[in-house]
Amino acid sequence: MRYLSNLKAGRRLNNVEALFAAHYAALARVIYRVVGDSGTAEELAAEAFWKLHRNPPRSDDNLAGWLYRTGLRLGLDHLKKRKRRAHYEALARWPGPVENPEEELARVEECVRVRLVLAAMKREQAALLVLRSEGCSLSEMASILKLNASSVGTFLARADSAFRKEYVKRYGER
């Protein structure tokens, strides 16, 4: 992922334009994984930049990490707020004609289930799973989420376990 290699550079970037150029698209993609809607993902990514502009962190060390943390938090908060509607929204956005409607319906429903499970998890655990699915390494996840690099593997294992437990509790083993 391009943004991953930019993380260190992000620590030196000192203006919003440069941060937008380096991280906006990647951040929107990460948020998309959480919210499942490109328009909302872009809105929330822009909101993360706005928060950086209005209330920047006290240190410019790892501004990129700050942005991803904030973006993920916004995405997960959004998901928690709308989780009751999520199922219907997902179906309403189901695209037009598809080759195999039954398979597509099953896929969409499964996406909804995965997001509802993420919404039910601890925020940090959900963020770890999202970042891993985006291709982040353990050290990158540690940098973004401000975790001890040597503990990320353990945290991830716990997150996997928590996800599965919540999923099975809701929907059974599938």
Added chain:
Amino acid sequence: MANDEQFVRERMALLDPPAEWQPDAATALGRFRGRAEMRRPNWVRWVMAAAALVVVAICLLPAGRGWAQQVWQWMTVQRVGFIQVHAWPAGVRSPQVGIIGTPLPPIPARDVNEAQARVQYVPRLPRAGLLAGNPQLYTTFGVSAGTVVKLADLELALRKAGVTDQSVPQAWDGAQIALHTSGVVIAQWPEVALAQSLPLTLTAPAGFDFPAYSALVLRVLGISADQAQRLAQQMGTTPPWLAPLVQDLTARGTLEEVTLRSGPATVLHETNTTTVVWSVADRVYVLRGTIDRALAIAAADAVQ
């Protein structure tokens, strides 16, 4: 359990964004700018201007005093005639020097220690009691200003200036040259603000020949080939492309060179405002406020 990881990975893979979707950073940035413009309070504009002035400061007094004097002489040509310099040729675009990006707004700091922790150097202030009231401290991230070399403009400027024995290397076209401050500390009293940075750094593409570029710009400004060569070597990396910007500055008021205990300083007088710009080995300072010349110089002299 490895099983758990496989279980989760399979499900998380369903959340991949559509391959054809490209987030529109340009549109988002445009909206962001519009929002920022509407919401920016006046004091932020003012303090940002102060931070930006630190960038301007280097063209008047860069870190090395030896050649700072040369720069000063060159830049004061139009006013006191140390060297006869012509204006940039009419009808040719001069190098457009501007702040790069949108600087983030300054962040208030509780005290000197907090400001120091952010910028990683010790902020210096005038001795207590000289200026009325206690200063509010702010820090900003680094500020950068620069220009992009435009080969066609430079060649046209050379021709208009009657320089026929010089050509512009093709490799210079599009080269971005930029000056960067460190984190800036701004101390704001009711009527005056002091901004300071570590010495600025100059960046350009690898191998870019600054002396040659400086000499070429000096030729455009009417300096003879020998003198331009000599001045360019003396200036080292001094950016003469800042000349148009300095002309803007001087157009707003009158410039004067004074001597502080720490060395030479430049004082800019405008209608209601006095600005003092100076540098020492490890700092660049800009003091600016609605105070008279004597107090401005005294305050600059009292920075410790």
